[in-house]
Amino acid sequence: MKKRLFLIFAVVIFISSLSFLYLLVIIKGNPYTNLLVQYHMNKHMDRNEITRDMLIPDNSGYLEPKQLIHKDYYQGLYQLEFKDEPQITYYYGLHKEDKTIIQFCKENPVVVRSFKKGKHSEEICANAYKK
Template identity: 30%
Template sequence: MKKKIIFLLISLIVVTFIAVPFVLIYILNHGNPYEKFIVTKNVSTHLEAMGYTDDDLLNQSYIEPKYFINDSVYHGHYKVVFADEPHLEYLYGVTKRDKEVVQFCEKETFIEESSYWERTTEKTNHSEDECTDYMN
């Protein structure tokens, strides 16, 4: 019985040492799956509550920035391009504390796919009354 317990413990330790690097590599390459779930679920629900339908949205997706952003929100956030403003990219985040959806004040103005022109904080058609700074 004692040998079985020792064998089980050693097996568990070996499996842990093998699995941890794979999990870390996955998270580094694909982002934290928990954050992705929370952000995607909450922002989609928020947009529906605001009255937006799939016809109003030209593009929506979860993105992981490669640099640090506002510490009060999860690192991964949600990119939305509305059909009536195809040149603007709105960014949404979810706060760590209350899991509330916030819109970032900064919006990317772009000319072509992945070719950004400038960042703007001006009030636009889909700007929410309250917003959060992207880098604060």
């Protein structure tokens, strides 16, 4: 009898923890994608000589958009706002296959975010919302 109660209790705890983890991923995003994008974005910033002093700290960092983005890129994006261009937000994505950081520059009329050309725009860019 005690074995059966222990087994039922273990199954309930397991299902509860899976539900909690699922809700956490829905709310905060995939933690693996977050770490992956952060790691590759730091390398990209080092290569392009972008320092933390150049950025607005509260408006720069990882974000998980609610709408689907291009299927070749991870869902998590990285946004940068520079102190010398506070009116423009630059968005970056991590390509799934070759793990390169690409700046997004094409607009989607349905989404409020706009991708404007600015001082820190890169020559190679991608459409974030191509299906």
